[in-house]
Amino acid sequence: MVNRKALDPETSPAQAFGQRLRQARDERGWTQDELAVRMGLTGSHVSAVETGRRPPTNRFARSADRALGTGDKFERMTRALKNTSLLEGFTDFVTHEVRAVEIRLFELGIVPGLLQTPEYAAAITTGAVRRGAITEQQAEERLTLLTKRQASLERTPPPLVYVVLDESCIRRVVGGPRVMAEQLDRLAAFAELPSTVVQVAPFDLGERRSFDLPVTLVALPDRSHMAYAESAQQGRLERDMRFVQPLLTAYHQLQAEALSQAASVAMIEKVRKGTP
Template sequence: MTHINALDPGASPLDYYGFELRRHREAAGLTQRQLGDILNYTGSLVGQIETARKLPTPEFSERADAALGTDGMFSRLVELVLRSRLPAWFQQVAELEGRATEISTFQTHAIHGLLQTPQYARAVLGVLDDTDLEDRTAVRLARQRILEKGQAAVIWMVISESVLYQEVGGRETMRGQLAHLLAFERIPAVNIQVLPFSAGAHAGMQGSFTLFRFASDAAIVYTEGYGSGHPAANPDTVKDCSLRYDHLQAAALSLRDSAELIRRLMEERYGEQRAFGGDSVA
């Protein structure tokens, strides 16, 4: 077992978080168990976080700030901790998501990570690799905190109709995911459109992509491959993808019709099924 005294607070944001948690706990005269009782967590979990063997969550950090009087330090630090646990090639994307004033994305295979439910994210991340799945899921969901900012980016999302039919995680998970999308229906900063099968050949046939626009910096287009990401600020590339996105939005259903399609599929495809006798079945 790694002893907390062996931690180098400069080694990583996670090590620094654990070092500071122990320092403030001891300054308050509390044992790990006592702090755990105050936070409504186990003392064992406190110890694991202090020894950088467990990721803290935003909720844990908020409670630690309140209990130890650290003026939001852990809540600020946890964002760095979680971002540092993203794959190295994706960390720049998370930074772009945090700075952007507008995010326009086209998705062909899955719901974008910013709008995924925990169950859906877990199912996506668990394909072929379930190691540290809970921590990796928490890291992905932490990106969604940008939606809570006072001046959050405006999000435009066009998703292929096939995404709604791809049963990720089972029927219950999909029903919850579609319900989550509908929860944004009256939020002007999050706009979801469905590109229907009837659109036929379309401007996004080459695959998913995301456009990031900023208050003062040049726009960036981002595409993704297996285990790699490709941000590009080339003006011609950005112009081409911007035009493609305009055409995708024009071919997609309206916001209202998209919501109606999502609602219908949620009930008809992922709602309760009934047996011949009339009783509902799982």
């Protein structure tokens, strides 16, 4: 079939669900529209779920099971998807992040995942396990996905990555002095890459800091933009430019207020000297 989107079930639970749905549909020789009619939905809705652009709901899964005669196969997959440690909207976002041509990050408190060393990332997830926030299996899920996300930065050509770190990201010690020292070295090395810009938003920026929560903005190959932001309880992927454009503007304002890359690297190295 021409222009059929390839699905990678290892990328996210949503892509795994979509691959199984496509396989079951193909086995019956149905088009997406034909399946949609049997489910009482639109073909565009089925297409969005099948390609991982829209997460499946319990209602969608039950309708798919009835239409395809698969018992409770898809409903069980949806329950497993809901039980993931990843916030709602994040797995959907990752499918876009791995093909973005530009990525803009702002983070508070911890170094963004894309820039974390394995030891730093492991310390973060270990802390969550000890608090009972996630299970060991869920911690492994997070680390596996992080490795794949970081690998996507090494594609050719690489995406342009702009990073603004609140000063708390480099001051907060995670994993002990050695792990933190290696993480700061990683930040300094990342700043030297030709496709990256790393800046620090110092504490004295005060009310001039544009964001109070972490935010990620991506530009896709077709030059469309989307934003992902999250709180402790949920994540939200925004595609509507009426809402994305103000975030882009705020990000550019933040970049103008933050330290230059040279001054930022100097601050990171100064903090690094205070660690073994």
